[in-house]
Amino acid sequence: MSDDDMSDDDHFIAMIWYRREDWPEIKRRFPDSAKLGDSYDEWLRRSEAVAIGTEAKGCTVFKVFIRPNEFAVWCAERYLDMDAEARTAFASETLLRALLRLQK
Numbered sequence: 001m002s003d004d005d006m007s008d009d010d011h012f013i014a015m016i017w018y019r020r021e022d023w024p025e026i027k028r029r030f031p032d033s034a035k036l037g038d039s040y041d042e043w044l045r046r047s048e049a050v051a052i053g054t055e056a057k058g059c060t061v062f063k064v065f066i067r068p069n070e071f072a073v074w075c076a077e078r079y080l081d082m083d084a085e086a087r088t089a090f091a092s093e094t095l096l097r098a099l100l101r102l103q104k
Contacts (some may be wrong), residue, residue, distance in 0.1 A: 012059065012067075013059045013061050016066055016088070016091050023040040025068045026068055031081055034083060071087075
């Protein structure tokens with residue numbers, strides 16, 4: 001995607017996404033993991049519904065997959081807890097880097 005492909009009207013939303021195989025570790029390591037729901041399937045149903053609703057409003061959803069070990073390093077480098085605030089910052093930073101790469 002170049003600058004010509006993107007307009008000021010484009011809206012991108014970074015959504016945090018998890019892989020099923022990472023779920024047990026995510027639930028164990030995230031201090032606020034109770035906010036995610038009891039099961040991966042429950043979390044996935046809710047997240048997919050949010051993504052569909054967001055796309056229906058004209059936004060492009062950019063799924064940012066969080067790997068627990070990679071995310072732990074990212075948080076440690078920034079002196080952050082592995083909580084929702086850090087996950088949001090990670091997702092935003094990842095989306096920004098991706099968009100900047102696409103503009104080149």
